[in-house]
Amino acid sequence: MTTADELLGRLAALDREGLAKVLAHRPDVLHEPWPRRLDVVAARLASPQSVNDAVLGLSLPQVQVLGAAQLCHALGSRPTPVGEIARLLGTTTGTIESFLDELAERALLWHDPDGVRLLDLLHKNNFSAEGLGQPVAELLGEIGRSRAAQLSRALGLPEGRQELVRFYRDGDRVRELFRAAPEPTRKLLQDMADGVPEADGILPFHIAEGWAFDHGFLFGTYYGSAAMPIEVSLALRGPEYQLPFTPEEPEYAVTHVGAESAEATSSAAALRLLDRVSAVLELAGAEPFPLLKDGTIGARLVKKVAKETGATPAEIELAIDLAAQAGLLLADEPPPPRRGQKAPPPTLAPDPDLARPAPALLYRLLLTTWWEPAPPEYETDVVALVRRLVVRLLARLEPGAAIADADALARLAEWHAPMLPTDDLAGHVRDALSESELLGVVAHGAVTSAGRALLDEEKLVEVTDELVARARTTALFGTDLTAIVPGSPDARLAASLDRVADRESQGTATSWRFSPATVRRAFDQGATAAELLDELAAIAAGELPQPLVYLVNDVARRHGEAQVFDIASVVVGEPAVLAELAAHRKLAKLGLRAVAPTVLTSTVDAASTLDALRGAGYAPTHHAADGSIVLPAREPAEPKVVVRDADPGELPPDPLDHAERLLAAPASGPHLLRGQLARAMSDRYAGRLTPKQQQLCWQLEAGIPADVGYQADDGPTRLVIAYPELDGDVLDVWSLGDRAYRRLELARIDLS
Secondary structure (H helix, E strand, C coil), X not given: CCCHHHHHHHHHCCCHHHHHHHHHHCHHHHCCCCCCCHHHHHHHHCCHHHHHHHHHCCCHHHHHHHHHHHHHHHCCCCCECHHXXXXXXXXXXXXXXXXXXXXXXXXXXXXXXXXXXECHHHCCCCCHHHCCCCCHHHHHCCCCHHHHHHHHHHHCCCCCHHHHHHHHCCHHHHHHHHHCCCHXXXXXXXXXXXCCCEECCCCCCHHHHHHHHHCCCCEECCCCCEEXXXXXXXXXXXXXXXXXXXXXXXXXXXXXXXXXXXXHHHHXXXXXXXXXXXXXXXXXXXXXXECCCCCCCCHHHHHHHHHHHCCCHHHHHHXXXXXXXXXXXXXXXXXXXXXXXXXXXXXEEECCCEECCCHHHHHHHHHHHHHCCCCCCCCCCHHHHHHHHHHHHHHCCCCCEEECCHHHHHHHHHHHCCCCCCCCHHHHHHHHHHHHHHHCCEECCEECHHHHHHHCHHHHHHHHHHHHHCCECCEEECCCCEEEEECCECHHHHHHHHHHCEEEECCCEEEEECCHHHHHHHHHCCCCHHHHHHHHHHHECCCCCHHHHHHHHHHHHHCCCCCCCCCCEEEECCHHHHHHHHHCHHHHHHCCEEEECCEEEECCCHHHHHHHHHHCCCCCCCECCCCCECCCCCCCCCCCEECCCCCXXXXXXXXHHHHHHHHHCCCCCCCCCCCHHHHHHHHHHCCCCCHHHHHHHHHHHCCCCEEEEEEECCEEEEEEEEEEEEECCEEEEEXXXXXXXXXXXXXXXXXX
């Protein structure tokens, strides 16, 4: 397979089910804008990024079969017979047929009756990572004609590179010549053939080096190293040598933790996560979190928030991270400092324009953000790939079943994704399990209904709604001044108990303890004994115990036995003016009292004092503690953005349905040439386009979205469009706002 055009022909020959398998295995092909024709699918399948993503998802035997096919191709077997691939792997053709079919379903190769053909991007000419080097044909291409003729004479062959290639591909002839080499040469070459295809610097045996180079067992490279051809390495390893092949996945022990127990723990974890995220948003709203220089939250702040909320640092770190990724928390870069002042750190605070989602919707937002985070630029998101792999592997087990050993799970993950670019896959697996437990995706090592819903988006809303609805709304109050919630408390219940008691433990049940200090805390916040007892009675599963009622009434009786007065504000001015203010009848409610000739204290806060003075006809100014003038604060705007669940049309198309649409559409379509759109639009503007209008046309032709006006049947509108195709007097475009294709009449498009 050499071009996307040939790949297009292969796709067009598939039936609906076959094309759907390709689309299901290569989901990136269906990313927005959805491909409307097979030529777009072929171009996406042949892109380097898509091929790389597909290879990262291959299992170990699939990688090994693909590697054997690549080696056969490099050695000149094109197309490669299936038997040759099986021989290299030391197995039968029947064993590798299924793996070849799986690779074909990913459009990485095509399995024809005459052999296997590889995708162009998967052709390899260097196998150093596999302990082999380069094909002899590649190495011969780097030497001059005279050197090639000298090598032919040394081997007793007619001149010509093809004769040399045929000689080295004949393992028996290579081994026969090897036996005639000097002993030091044989030792050196055998060591290199066993896994060191290229040696840097000067070889240790000068005589051996000379013989090996004279007979083509080694070739000098541009970098001064000595390289052994693949054909020589394979010949010296012997005719019985086989490439590694591991068709069976590693064994692992399964333990049963119980589906009901796992679901109960999952519900508790989900509600605990919601509680942590809500607490983080409240704290960040009151005082934005300072960020470190690298844009992360410091460990000290995480510990501080964890202590204030009764959470673990891991829970708080995950809550902040997910809230920031989901857009609930926004980073704010402070303005440049004045000269001589230190720049304040950037902060993280809630988005003022975003309305707080309902609990079930918030949980879905956190889940999907964790499952599909924004990909990093120019690198592979190994963390996200591993977490999805772990959930998929555990979801193969029946509900309530888990893999007992984390190391066994790591070995299983390595077998299923050996190409992931990481040196610590086991560490990534452990981290994925820990986060999954905190999210309720995994409980006691078993995948829960929430985890399975991530694999089936159609069930996500139903499952998460039910999971959050399991929250308890009442508590059991004991005579020992404790309250216990068997299960997970809902947000209202937890907030009511947190107000008047301290949390003691969390797990399958959560407990709170009342004390004089905790009850006094509620009174300090403005509660009265009657209000507090009514609120506790509303959340009690039965009657409130008498000791708790006595405690509340006793604290209420003693509350306020001593009073501490605040000086709410200070008025500074000329003695004559201040004397006039202190004697003013209308300002008596401010409780103005002279403490110095130029200073009055007020029992009312600064804002109320300002209003009263202005109402009495004076013109005071508001100053901060450092003397600077305080500008009036703006009223917080009402939230403008509301989080919602995705509509069915916003989800990726079903591979089977989309395969049917693709096969029904033309296989290819028109492509805009440079300047073609501008020429077509010039008729709309009497043959003249302004420079800005021409730029918009060029922008669209280059694949950059553009904002245009359109005179629709129901009135004018603005559209952000991209990926245009010209079809006569109609422009077929992708509308980013509608997330769908639209056909726009050229005469109705306004480029101004």
